[in-house]
Amino acid sequence: MARWVLHVDLDQFIAAVEILRRPELAGLPVVVGGRGDPTERAVVSTASYEARAFGVHSGMPLKLAVRKCPEAVFLPVDGPAYDEASAVVMEAVRAHPGAVVQVLGWDEAFVGIETPGPDVAEAVAHAEAIRAEVLEASLLHCSVGVGDTTVRAKIATDFGKPRGTFVLTRENWFEVMGERPTTALWGVGTRIAARLAAHGYDTVRQLADASDDVLAAEFGPRMGPHYGRLGRGLGATRIDDTPWVARAHGRETTYQSNLTDEGEIAAAIGSLSAQVVEDIRREGRACARVHLKVRFAPFFTTTRIRKLAEPTWDAADIAATALELLRDLGDDRPIRLLGVRAEMVPPVGGYEPPRTTGRGGPAASPPRD
DNA sequence: TCTGGGGTCCTAGGACCC
DNA sequence: TCTGGGGTCCTAGGACCC
Numbered sequence: 001m002a003r004w005v006l007h008v009d010l011d012q013f014i015a016a017v018e019i020l021r022r023p024e025l026a027g028l029p030v031v032v033g034g035r036g037d038p039t040e041r042a043v044v045s046t047a048s049y050e051a052r053a054f055g056v057h058s059g060m061p062l063k064l065a066v067r068k069c070p071e072a073v074f075l076p077v078d079g080p081a082y083d084e085a086s087a088v089v090m091e092a093v094r095a096h097p098g099a100v101v102q103v104l105g106w107d108e109a110f111v112g113i114e115t116p117g118p119d120v121a122e123a124v125a126h127a128e129a130i131r132a133e134v135l136e137a138s139l140l141h142c143s144v145g146v147g148d149t150t151v152r153a154k155i156a157t158d159f160g161k162p163r164g165t166f167v168l169t170r171e172n173w174f175e176v177m178g179e180r181p182t183t184a185l186w187g188v189g190t191r192i193a194a195r196l197a198a199h200g201y202d203t204v205r206q207l208a209d210a211s212d213d214v215l216a217a218e219f220g221p222r223m224g225p226h227y228g229r230l231g232r233g234l235g236a237t238r239i240d241d242t243p244w245v246a247r248a249h250g251r252e253t254t255y256q257s258n259l260t261d262e263g264e265i266a267a268a269i270g271s272l273s274a275q276v277v278e279d280i281r282r283e284g285r286a287c288a289r290v291h292l293k294v295r296f297a298p299f300f301t302t303t304r305i306r307k308l309a310e311p312t313w314d315a316a317d318i319a320a321t322a323l324e325l326l327r328d329l330g331d332d333r334p335i336r337l338l339g340v341r342a343e344m345v346p347p348v349g350g351y352e353p354p355r356t357t358g359r360g361g362p363a364a365s366p367p368r369d
Numbered sequence: 370t371c372t373g374g375g376g377t378c379c380t381a382g383g384a385c386c387c
Numbered sequence: 388t389c390t391g392g393g394g395t396c397c398t399a400g401g402a403c404c405c
Contacts, residue, residue: 034373043373045405058405064370077373105376105405189403220380223402252374289397299372305398339374 003237004123006111007145007153008093008130011162013107014046016140017085018075029072031056031065036076038066041254041336045077049162082106085138092137096130100239108157110150112239120146120167127165151235154186173233178205185230192227195219207231242352249279250291252339258297259335266323272340273319285344286311290318292325293339301337304329311345318342 010016014032019025029051034042044065047056054069065072086106093109094101100112111130115122127144134142141163145156148169155177156168168176177184182204183193199214201207208231215224229235251272259265280287288311295301304325312318322340 041371041373043371045373059372061371061373064372067370108405187403191402223379247377250375254373303400307397337373341376 002115002118002122003148004113004115004120004126005147005150005153005237005239006113006123006127006130007147007150007157008109008111008134008142009145009157009161010089010107010134010140010142012046012048013085013140014077014082015048015051017082018078019048020085020139021081025073029054029056029069030075031062031069031072032075032077033062033065034077036074038062038074041256047072085140088138089134089140089142092134093130096126096133098126099130100241102239102241103244110153110239112241120169124165124167131163131165147233149233149235149237150239151186151230152233155184155233168233170233174205174208177233178203178208180204182207182231187230188227192219196227201231204231245347245351246283246344247346247351248291248341248343249276249283250293250339250341251275251279252293252337254295254337255335259338265326265335265338266319268338269322269326269340270315270319272338273315273322276318276340276342277313277315280342280344281313283344285347286313287318287342288345289343290321290325291339291341291343292322293337293341294326294329294331294335295337296331296333297336299336300333302329303339305343 015030018030018032027050030048031044031051032046033044034040040062042062044056044058044060044062046058051069051072056065056068056072062074066074090101090103090109093099093111096111098113102110104110113123113126123146127146131142131144134140143157143160143162144165145153145160146165146167147153147156152168152173156166160166181193181202182188182196183190185204195218196207199218201210207227210228210231212225212228215228218224219227253268253272259268287308289305289307291303291305293301293303306321306325308317308321318340
């Protein structure tokens with residue numbers, strides 16, 4: 001018997017959902033982001049493959065996207081539509097025989113599979129079946145990475161895109177990844193890569209061979225060795241389908257014109273706090289700590305945290321604490337962005353694994369003792 | 370070009386207690 | 388006068404992912 005990790009990832013998910021309900025957009029460059037107005041301060045959530053051919057990609061300001069591709073169709077983000085499509089997809093994945101499913105976001109999930117024999121072809125057969133089942137249920141195409149760890153499966157998916165399957169295991173890890181830059185790893189961004197490069201670790205293979213002592217001295221006793229393991233493709237081999245429990249909910253808004261007026265700022269914090277309270281009420285857990293995030297013009301962002309004397313459900317308490325945090329900053333530059341986050345009282349007994357799911361979260365977290 | 374909005378986790382250092 | 392070592396709690400800040 002062998003254990004495999006599959007990573008299922010929908011192709012251009014958000015754009016695909018939009019094209020599904022507006023078939024006349026098929027084959028056109030489609031860019032989804034913000035309110036769909038490329039003159040506003042907002043960024044691209046997803047671009048269709050046709051738009052990507054013009055150099056448009058996720059995270060790019062809409063203002064830049066429209067320059068790169070003036071003929072693109074710009075659409076607003078419609079979260080509820082993606083929630084609905086995602087639910088259909090995940091239901092199809094969960095229905096696959098033997099699948100243990102850990103959802104990572106709207107458009108991706110890990111699937112644990114056990115096969116009778118050791119041959120990876122058996123895992124690939126599951127991957128192909130899941131792709132067909134997802135397509136049948138949702139009319140959406142996906143790609144699947146097959147691996148012997150979460151890290152390898154996750155990275156494999158990119159090589160399978162679009163509409164394909166790719167296998168990445170101990171057997172071909174270094175052959176495929178060894179000479180690639182460390183940023184090709186899930187969990188290594190440009191900052192970490194720069195610090196690794198300062199020690200002479202530029203490629204995945206160099207990181208894999210790095211000394212744990214050097215890594216620990218640079219990144220700490222937990223994260224250092226963790227990066228070494230990433231370089232070797234190591235990660236979880238077993239998928240945990242424990243439902244994810246939110247730690248916090250937050251709301252933030254980038255204002256089309258900067259805020260300077262005190263009353264305007266207080267009103268903005270009040271509105272954000274009210275939205276946050278709606279979200280934590282749905283969870284049934286009170287707010288224990290308030291986080292304030294502020295981006296001052298031109299582009300300086302900072303956050304502050306304050307624990308509340310007593311957990312609260314009251315938006316006015318949260319707003320008052322957020323305003324206090326802002327006042328304590330003593331910075332009166334114009335504000336581009338405000339965010340209020342409510343960190344919730346942990347459930348009795350603390351949080352169960354998995355810790356790294358929900359939308360976002362550090363990709364492959366180091367193991368905890 | 371001008372940088373969203375939703376998240377999670379790690380590290381470091383200070384305060385405080387024993 | 389000089390001041391250990393362990394533990395916990397808290398905040399600030401950084402990093403990453405989708």
